[in-house]
Amino acid sequence: MNRRRQGRRLLRRFIPVGLALPLVAFVLVTFVIPLATMVVQSVHDPEVADAFPRTLALLADWEDSALPSPDVYEAMAAELVLSRENRSIGKVATRVNRIESGTRSVFAKTARRLESADTSDMPASMIQIDRRWGDVSLWRAIVKAGQRYTARHYLQSIDLERGLDGEIQLVSEERRIYKTLYLRTVYVSFAVTVSCFLIGYPIAFAITSVSDSLAKILLVIVLVPFWTSLLVRTTSWLVLLQNQGVINDILVWIGLVDDGSRLALVHNMTGTLIAMTHVLLPFMILPLYAVMRSIPPVYMRAAASLGANPFQAFARVYFPQSLPGVSAGCLLVFILSLGYYITPALVGGAKGQLISNMIAYHIQTSLNWGLAAAISVVVLVGVFVCYFLFDRWVGIDKLKLG
Amino acid sequence: MKTNRILPTLLWAVAGFGSASLAWAEQTLTVVSFGGSYARACVEGYHKAFTEKTGIRIKLEDYNGGLAQIRAQVDSGSVHWDVVDTESAPLLTGCDEGLFEYVDDLELPPAPDGTPASEDFFDGVLTDCGVGTLIYATVIAFNPEFIEGALPTSIRDFFDLEKYPGRRGMLRAPATNLEFALMGDGVPTEKVFEELSTDEGMRRAFRKLDSIKDHVVWWETGAQPPQMLADGEVVMSTAWNGRIFNAQVQEKQPFVIIWDSHIRDTGTLAIVAGAPNLENARKFVAFATSTQAMVGVAQHISYAPVRHSGLPLVGKHAVTGVDMQPHMPTQPENSRNFLWNDVEWWSERQDELTERFNAWLSR
Numbered sequence: 001m002n003r004r005r006q007g008r009r010l011l012r013r014f015i016p017v018g019l020a021l022p023l024v025a026f027v028l029v030t031f032v033i034p035l036a037t038m039v040v041q042s043v044h045d046p047e048v049a050d051a052f053p054r055t056l057a058l059l060a061d062w063e064d065s066a067l068p069s070p071d072v073y074e075a076m077a078a079e080l081v082l083s084r085e086n087r088s089i090g091k092v093a094t095r096v097n098r099i100e101s102g103t104r105s106v107f108a109k110t111a112r113r114l115e116s117a118d119t120s121d122m123p124a125s126m127i128q129i130d131r132r133w134g135d136v137s138l139w140r141a142i143v144k145a146g147q148r149y150t151a152r153h154y155l156q157s158i159d160l161e162r163g164l165d166g167e168i169q170l171v172s173e174e175r176r177i178y179k180t181l182y183l184r185t186v187y188v189s190f191a192v193t194v195s196c197f198l199i200g201y202p203i204a205f206a207i208t209s210v211s212d213s214l215a216k217i218l219l220v221i222v223l224v225p226f227w228t229s230l231l232v233r234t235t236s237w238l239v240l241l242q243n244q245g246v247i248n249d250i251l252v253w254i255g256l257v258d259d260g261s262r263l264a265l266v267h268n269m270t271g272t273l274i275a276m277t278h279v280l281l282p283f284m285i286l287p288l289y290a291v292m293r294s295i296p297p298v299y300m301r302a303a304a305s306l307g308a309n310p311f312q313a314f315a316r317v318y319f320p321q322s323l324p325g326v327s328a329g330c331l332l333v334f335i336l337s338l339g340y341y342i343t344p345a346l347v348g349g350a351k352g353q354l355i356s357n358m359i360a361y362h363i364q365t366s367l368n369w370g371l372a373a374a375i376s377v378v379v380l381v382g383v384f385v386c387y388f389l390f391d392r393w394v395g396i397d398k399l400k401l402g
Numbered sequence: 403m404k405t406n407r408i409l410p411t412l413l414w415a416v417a418g419f420g421s422a423s424l425a426w427a428e429q430t431l432t433v434v435s436f437g438g439s440y441a442r443a444c445v446e447g448y449h450k451a452f453t454e455k456t457g458i459r460i461k462l463e464d465y466n467g468g469l470a471q472i473r474a475q476v477d478s479g480s481v482h483w484d485v486v487d488t489e490s491a492p493l494l495t496g497c498d499e500g501l502f503e504y505v506d507d508l509e510l511p512p513a514p515d516g517t518p519a520s521e522d523f524f525d526g527v528l529t530d531c532g533v534g535t536l537i538y539a540t541v542i543a544f545n546p547e548f549i550e551g552a553l554p555t556s557i558r559d560f561f562d563l564e565k566y567p568g569r570r571g572m573l574r575a576p577a578t579n580l581e582f583a584l585m586g587d588g589v590p591t592e593k594v595f596e597e598l599s600t601d602e603g604m605r606r607a608f609r610k611l612d613s614i615k616d617h618v619v620w621w622e623t624g625a626q627p628p629q630m631l632a633d634g635e636v637v638m639s640t641a642w643n644g645r646i647f648n649a650q651v652q653e654k655q656p657f658v659i660i661w662d663s664h665i666r667d668t669g670t671l672a673i674v675a676g677a678p679n680l681e682n683a684r685k686f687v688a689f690a691t692s693t694q695a696m697v698g699v700a701q702h703i704s705y706a707p708v709r710h711s712g713l714p715l716v717g718k719h720a721v722t723g724v725d726m727q728p729h730m731p732t733q734p735e736n737s738r739n740f741l742w743n744d745v746e747w748w749s750e751r752q753d754e755l756t757e758r759f760n761a762w763l764s765r
Binding site for chain 1: 468476574
């Protein structure tokens with residue numbers, strides 16, 4: 001009797017846990033594991049170490065001022081041929097090339113020619129195949145790329161590198177890129193958040209203060225773009241904003257701008273700002289509307305009856321009550337902007353590119369996933385910092401989505 | 403009794419199905435090219451003839467050149483492309499990296515008059531990993547409708563924002579732009595790569611690009627320049643000559659090509675290392691580099707054959723009947739002053755310059 005009751009109680013306790021299990025599994029598979037893999041990828045780079053274990057062991061106590069000894073060359077030759085056979089040589093070459101630019105072709109070329117090379121004097125034969133084997137910097141690059149765990153990608157993701165003597169230094173000026181992009185991303189996110197707020201607040205206020213039927217129509221107008229594909233919305237901005245586009249045509253037609261000096265509204269920062277503001281606007285309006293709807297209109301009337309003019313009533317009674325919606329909308333828009341990718345890629349041109357476009361470039365084109373992961377982690381940390389600051393200043397419990 | 407009969411039938415069915423799908427797999431070939439009017443020219447020029455002759459179905463895909471996608475496939479061991487249409491510098495790099503199959507042992511068809519292929523091809527277009535198919539030019543083109551006053555005539559005009567205000571279209575990559583920049587700055591064609599090899603020359607090229615940077619719209623696919631010129635999005639653009647030609651004759655666009663200081667290069671077919679249909683791919687490359695195939699392409703788009711026997715056979719445009727010869731980049735009229743792309747130079751520096759170019763772009 002007692003035992004059965006206990007069992008039932010136990011069961012009752014486990015039912016909620018059991019119900020939450022699918023969610024836990026979902027979060028684990030779609031969020032925690034990929035995130036962990038990404039973090040590992042950003043510091044773990046085993047390709048070269050796996051391909052050249054013997055060479056790297058021999059190079060462990062090599063003084064990097066002179067060329068390595070002939071047995072290093074022999075080990076290298078054997079491992080080059082091996083990695084050509086198992087087709088890992090391309091990956092290895094790519095990694096060494098990232099450290100010492102212009103060395104990508106050395107490896108496969110040498111491996112192929114070694115088949116018919118004289119093996120009695122390996123250093124000489126290898127240098128004959130490619131003179132760069134006689135260059136200390138290639139060997140240094142191999143040793144560097146052979147480190148299984150590396151902070152290289154993090155350094156690179158903030159425009160730093162390790163110099164020859166191991167000192168951390170800024171990369172040469174014409175290669176600096178990431179700092180500019182982080183700052184630009186924060187600036188764009190901030191600007192988009194502000195403009196979303198300036199446009200969204202009056203709209204949300206209007207929706208709450210008009211009649212129900214009109215409010216429904218207005219809400220649909222806000223929601224329809226929200227339901228439309230992001231790509232469609234972004235490309236429509238291309239059509240509207242381009243040089244011979246609708247907006248320029250109208251401006252020329254009403255005589256605001258000269259036909260010869262049409263405004264450059266797209267393929268630059270302006271395009272990115274306009275399109276992103278539009279795309280993210282619903283994320284501002286919806287939380288604002290949800291919060292505003294719960295503010296009883298009697299408060300405003302009470303303020304008016306106590307002698308406040310409409311402006312005072314709004315500033316001192318209404319606006320403070322809508323703040324949870326404002327902070328929710330701003331936080332949502334700001335964080336979404338930090339990772340925005342498609343819109344800047346399509347309408348941003350070269351100067352409207354954000355950090356996420358660089359992540360995409362390293363994933364798809366340069367295939368430097370380690371660096372892409374490192375940049376992503378930097379962005380993620382940025383998001384956490386925003387969240388933390390928000391919590392400190394506003395309080396996350398004040399956040400209201402509806 | 404019954405089961406005795408069912409089992410063999412089932413086995414036959416399975417075997418038949420298996421071999422049918424095997425046969426199906428053998429009979430397709432994935433060919434990757436640059437899309438748009440060029441890909442259409444290839445389809446009309448020789449893809450159809452190839453399928454007709456061999457029964458091998460061609461699955462055509464588009465890409466924007468470069469090695470990234472090929473590298474990704476080869477490195478991950480999941481190659482699904484067979485034949486790729488490549489530019490010559492990436493071909494050389496990729497060959498050194500082991501991204502392409504060797505085709506130097508391929509038996510290429512002789513010229514129609516029987517001249518062996520080895521003598522018929524132009525010098526330097528047969529390499530370890532690729533067989534040349536055509537000569538194309540990156541040119542400056544403009545739309546006279548959007549230009550006031552005298553029309554531009556030289557590469558200097560492209561960089562002259564005072565004389566020709568308005569936006570410019572340029573390829574979103576360092577290749578061709580650095581060369582155009584130096585030529586626009588007054589460097590004679592034969593000195594361009596020499597100058598670019600020095601630090602000061604490289605800075606000079608970037609400085610020249612800096613002078614128009616805020617007025618450049620960057621293109622990535624060959625179909626974009628004619629589109630942007632037609633829309634008035636840009637007044638002048640660098641472009642592949644065949645794409646401009648196509649817009650001129652097929653869409654009746656008034657575009658004009660400035661042949662002075664164009665950059666000439668060869669297009670090549672290569673086979674991705676580990677291609678799933680290697681044998682068919684080899685057949686295809688041999689077929690596609692016959693004189694007839696090259697002439698077939700040249701009668702749809704103004705890219706010149708790379709066989710001696712090819713050029714004289716190029717006649718009229720297959721659709722509009724326009725005489726193709728004056729539009730060929732190799733035509734003496736068009737060849738007064740041009741730059742051959744230095745493939746080795748680019749193959750060595752591609753990565754480094756792409757990184758530098760991207761950093762420059764985003765500043």
